[in-house]
Amino acid sequence: MLFHKGLSVYLVMSCIILVLSGCGVNDSQASDNQEPKVNPETNLEPPQLTVKLGGESLKAKRGVYSWSEGGAGIEASSEDPINILKSSDPHPVNQETVIKLDFESEPDDYEVKIWHDPGLIERVLDFDLSLQQGEVVYEVLAHWPQGKASYAFKVLVE
Incomplete structure (x- = not known):
């Protein structure tokens, strides 16, 4: 019974880890969600x-x-x-x-x-x-x- 209970805990924890790791954002997704790079030299005013x-x-x-x-x-x-x-x-x-x-x-x-x-x-x-x-x-x-x-x-x- 102790072996069965330990296996159950192991399986539950493994499933939780797999689910949580699947919810992460990979590097390509992270770069898609970032704000566009803005040139600090950009003047956001129309001409005089x-x-x-x-x-x-x-x-x-x-x-x-x-x-x-x-x-x-x-x-x-x-x-x-x-x-x-x-x-x-x-x-x-x-x-x-x-x-x-x-x-x-x-x-x-x-x-x-x-x-x-x-x-x-x-x-x-x-x-x-x-x-x-x-x-x-x-x-x-x-x-x-x-x-x-x-x-x-x-x-x-x-």
Whole structure:
């Protein structure tokens, strides 16, 4: 009976060990479950936008963006362009001023909107200031292979 009881304990322990060892993760599975390697040099911010207003320049304020590069990504939210620029003074221009966009890295494409107020947004094809008067808030939404970003700037058309 003692032999039978010892054999039973041995068999039970062997089964437990086999079951537990089968639940482990082998090296190839472990490498599949690891976080992707991220390059510490990766900059998870979209390029800067400088707005050229005739002979002058101003940095556009970056709003909401989504960006991924080097195995990492980020989603950043912000207020709407009117609120982003609430404490900024508008840049004075006249109706003949030519507006050009100078991206740190040229996007694949972009679109331009005028924010009249948070509920009234107008999509425009260009920066035709001859049609504007007073304070104008522009939003530029740019697209790259790495993601997209929104920028805002404010002018005062005199």
